[in-house]
Amino acid sequence: MPNYKPSLERLAQLITQLKDSACRRMTRQLLNIGTEPTQIMEVCQKSLIDIGRKYETGEYFIAGLIMAGDIMKQIIDMVMPFVKTPQNPSGRGRVLIGTVAGDIHDLGKNMAGAMLTTYGYEVKDLGVDVRPENFLEETVRFEPHIVGLSSLMTSGHSALTQTIHLIRQNIPQNSRPVVFISGAMIIESVKKRSGADFVVNNVAETVFLCEKIMVDKQPK
Ligand code: B12
Known part of the structure; x- marks a missing residue:
């Protein structure tokens, strides 16, 4: 398998292709090079919309949605510890x-x-x-x-x-x-x-x- 450089575009492709272990690897690499967790989350959200479209057009079935949900959950669990707590949050409620x-x-x-x-x-x-x-x-x-x-x-x-x-x-x-x-x-x-x-x-x-x-x- 080619060794891709870490990039958000590549992560988007891997999610859309439902490659779960490659998604985890790419997420880890992106976090290691300092990518903002919110950027990773945004890419995930967009890729899941693409997967939803593939489901609508019959390219993916319900199993695809389930796998996508699972990949998303794994990525969320990986990125959340990297979210920085703001020093002076202006509003708490x-x-x-x-x-x-x-x-x-x-x-x-x-x-x-x-x-x-x-x-x-x-x-x-x-x-x-x-x-x-x-x-x-x-x-x-x-x-x-x-x-x-x-x-x-x-x-x-x-x-x-x-x-x-x-x-x-x-x-x-x-x-x-x-x-x-x-x-x-x-x-x-x-x-x-x-x-x-x-x-x-x-x-x-x-x-x-x-x-x-x-x-x-x-x-x-
Ligand atoms: C993964 C997924 C599933 C997983 C969900 C797993 C889970 N634990 O959530 C599973 C497989 C269970 C599933 C089931 C179904 N799904 Co589904 N699913 C999706 C998919 C691909 C991604 C959703 C997702 O998690 N996105 C990622 C998150 C991060 O994005 P988000 O939810 O938009 O949230 C962001 C913001 O909106 C915001 N936000 C969201 N919620 C909230 C809440 C608060 C309080 C706040 C502050 C902010 C906030 O912050 C988030 C992060 O940025 C979508 C496609 C899509 N377009 O979204 C279809 C989609 C929603 N599913 C769809 C369908 C049809 C179904 C099923 C009916 C399929 C079936 N035949 O059984 C069932 C529904 C069962 C039910 N009664 O609910 C359709 C709905 C179509 C419609 N017109 O209503 C979609 C749009 C796919 C499609 N294009 O056809 N699904």
Whole structure:
């Protein structure tokens, strides 16, 4: 096998080809030469979108999705210890996260949760297939500043809307958390329909937004 120089492009190819041990090797090499964990995560996310397309066109089957999920998990586990804890995080707060009812995808949510924990946030993760009532219950109990809902499938959009409406109806305006939504099929119109405050597309954006929200909440 040719000995490739470590590069993000090569990692993307290896992920898309579902070559798991080569992906681990390349990730290790990239980390060793100082590649930023967020750059590696971004490449993973894009490659998994490609794999999703191959699944849609019939080139890959469900086994391909399962392998892709497994590779992604291994890479996340390798890169997370390399994420630097910021010296002076500008905002710390409570964040409640979960994947909405009917959906079991959890890699993006887990990655976002791990990143926010590294940045000093108190993260409560409700897991996957979470019913709207459970989100409400935990919002009342945990009093999060931010609620992050993950939904990877179009069929989950109504669960998103129901969850957000339930929170809005039952939590008084002055203690209402900021709600953001995330996932492969989320587009601006879903945000409008669901009543979410923000859509986030990657972990860097998620951390940036949380920091901004916490700074805005501090008394001036
Ligand atoms: C891996 C994968 C799987 C794995 C999931 C493993 C796991 N533990 O999560 C398995 C094999 C289980 C799976 C199952 C299925 N899948 Co699937 N899957 C994928 C795939 C290829 C990648 C998803 C992923 O993990 N991406 C990587 C992560 C890092 O990216 P991300 O989730 O977007 O997250 C980023 C941001 O959005 C953000 N973020 C995400 N979530 C959150 C949450 C919070 C709180 C925050 C703050 C931020 C945040 O941060 C992340 C990092 O940057 C996608 C393709 C795609 N386009 O995404 C299809 C995809 C989502 N799956 C799809 C389908 C159809 C299915 C199945 C129905 C297949 C089947 N016939 O059984 C089942 C669903 C079962 C169910 N009820 O949920 C479709 C959905 C299509 C649609 N229109 O709804 C997709 C889009 C593939 C496709 N193109 O057809 N899948």
